[in-house]
Amino acid sequence: PIYGVNLPQHFILGYVNEFDWMPLLKFNDASSLLDGSGSEIMFYINPFNKGIIFNKDNIIQFLQQLKIEPNGEYFKTCSNKDILLRILRNLETSYAAENNTSKLELVSQLVAILFSNKEA
Structure with a gap:
């Protein structure tokens, strides 16, 4: 695999x-x-x-x-969580560079959810 x-x-x-x-x-x-x-x-x-x-x-x-x-x-x-966090951080960087605050906020919320669930 x-x-x-x-x-x-x-x-x-x-x-x-x-x-x-x-x-x-x-x-x-x-x-x-x-x-x-x-x-x-x-x-x-x-x-x-x-x-x-x-x-x-x-x-x-x-x-x-x-x-x-x-x-x-x-x-x-x-881990799969590490992969998800990396993808989301890359999206945060892209949306910040584009000044796309609505999408940046959504992605930042997803990152916060993943960080808040330390067991998963």
């Missing part, structure tokens, strides 16, 4: 060899938003560059180019 990986300034995917069916069994359970995070990754996929495959060393090089210290979290899968 493929999971999200939360790199700074770039969202990528990671292939995990083992699969846990439990998140599928509790599809409607809010705690399933956290499932899948922290798994060991066999290889990485860049969905924004034709699905090119790369490894941990390539991520280290990318981080060095950005002058960012490698962090163990950058090499692990992230």
Whole structure:
């Protein structure tokens, strides 16, 4: 299965060899938003560059180019909640740049809801 990986300034995917069916069994359970995070990754996929495959060393090089210290979290899968928060934050930035205050307010409310539910 493929999971999200939360790199700074770039969202990528990671292939995990083992699969846990439990998140599928509790599809409607809010705690399933956290499932899948922290798994060991066999290889990485860049969905924004034709699905090119790369490894941990390539991520280290990318981080060095950005002058960012490698962090163990950058090499692990992230939760569904992390992905949602990242998408919503990107939308906040876009709407703020466009001065679209009505959409910015709606997205900010969604972010607040996700942050307020720390268990999910």
